Structures are given as structure tokens and as C-alpha cells.
Amino acid sequence: MSLPILILDQHALNPRVGYILHRRWVQPYESLVGLLWKFARANRLAGHFLIKQLRSNPLDPYVGLRPADIEVPVVARLLGVTQRSVREGTDMAALDASRFLRYCPSCMSLGYHGVVHQRERHEQCPIHRVPLLATCRHCGEASAYHLDAQLLEAPFRCRHCRQTYGSHLPPLLRCKGLSRERRVAVTRAAIG
Numbered sequence: 156m157s158l159p160i161l162i163l164d165q166h167a168l169n170p171r172v173g174y175i176l177h178r179r180w181v182q183p184y185e186s187l188v189g190l191l192w193k194f195a196r197a198n199r200l201a202g203h204f205l206i207k208q209l210r211s212n213p214l215d216p217y218v219g220l221r222p223a224d225i226e227v228p229v230v231a232r233l234l235g236v237t238q239r240s241v242r243e244g245t246d247m248a249a250l251d252a253s254r255f256l257r258y259c260p261s262c263m264s265l266g267y268h269g270v271v272h273q274r275e276r277h278e279q280c281p282i283h284r285v286p287l288l289a290t291c292r293h294c295g296e297a298s299a300y301h302l303d304a305q306l307l308e309a310p311f312r313c314r315h316c317r318q319t320y321g322s323h324l325p326p327l328l329r330c331k332g333l334s335r336e337r338r339v340a341v342t343r344a345a346i347g
């Protein structure tokens with residue numbers, strides 16, 4: 156006997172039911188982009204669909220929006236995380252936040268992108284002590300730190316060439332999260 160194949164129409168799904176983001180996947184001072192990438196991967200959501208869930212009023216997913224322009228309560232409800240996690244992830248108070256994605260390749264392999272990585276005062280990853288990068292190692296392009304369909308379509312990968320920023324895609328479903336030592340390191344860098 157063959158099992159029925161469940162076909163889901165993403166546009167018919169109610170974002171308030173059924174989507175998952177495991178609490179153990181949410182790390183301290185994780186960027187909003189990191190959270191959305193995990194959420195997109197875990198739920199196999201298309202970027203253009205996810206973008207439209209970040210505000211209550213309609214917006215063009217290909218134009219997108221700045222992280223500062225999301226509606227915090229709407230995004231917190233969507234992801235099932237606290238408003239505080241979302242606010243931390245947008246890092247609005249940081250005056251030196253880059254307009255381009257900055258990252259640590261080793262953290263990308265772990266499935267972590269933190270607000271600390273975006274701050275230009277930091278040249279090194281607080282966890283791995285390696286220089287932070289602002290361009291793709293494969294195609295050399297920078298990625299605008301702007302929430303749009305193209306960015307969310309490529310979790311932990313370059314929006315231009317789609318190669319992974321780390322050495323491999325993070326193993327989401329087996330993700331144990333950062334160790335205590337690493338959580339302390341990013342927290343110290345974020346609030347220090």
C-alpha cells in the first residue's frame with residue numbers, strides 16, 4: 156500500500172500554526188538573518204513567502220525591507236521566540252552595524268550568525284578568533300544586509316552564487332547549539 160503524499164500549498168498555510176523553530180536552535184545574540192535562515196530551512200519556506208510574513212501590511216518580497224523595519228511582535232509570533240530575541244537580533248542600537256553581511260566561516264558551518272559579526276568594531280569572530288569576512292570566498296561578491304527574497308532563499312549561503320559561507324551547510328536537525336563556552340564568548344562580545 157502506498158502512503159498518500161501530502162502536498163502543501165505554502166500560501167494556504169497559516170503562519171501561526173505548525174511552523175517550528177526549536178528553542179535549542181536559538182543562540183544568544185543570534186542575528187535576525189540567522190534566525191530567519193534557520194526558520195526557512197526547518198520549514199522549507201520560500202524566501203518570497205517568508206518576507207511577506209515580517210510585517211502586517213503588504214510588501215514586495217523582491218524589494219524587501221531593512222531589518223529595522225520589521226514589526227517585532229509579528230516576527231516574534233511567527234518564529235515562536237520572545238520579542239527580546241527578535242530585538243536583540245535586529246541590533247538597532249549598534250551604530251557600526253554593516254550594511255553588508257559580515258560573517259565567520261566556522262560559525263556559518265555551525266549555523267550561527269550573530270549580531271556581533273555585523274558590527275564593524277569587531278574584526279575577529281569572538282568564538283573562533285578568525286578574521287570576519289564581508290565578501291563571498293567563491294564569487295567575491297558582498298551581500299546587502301537587507302531582508303529580501305534573494306537573501307532568505309539562500310540560508311547560510313551566498314545570495315549570488317549559492318555556495319555555502321561555511322565549509323558545509325549546518326546540520327540543522329542535529330544542531331545541538333553553541334557550547335556554554337561559546338555562548339559566553341558571544342554574549343561578552345555583544346554586551347561588552
Ligand SMILES: [Zn+2]
Binds near residue numbers: 260261263281282
Ligand atoms: Zn566564528
Ligand SMILES: [Zn+2]
Binds near residue numbers: 291293313314317
Ligand atoms: Zn558567492
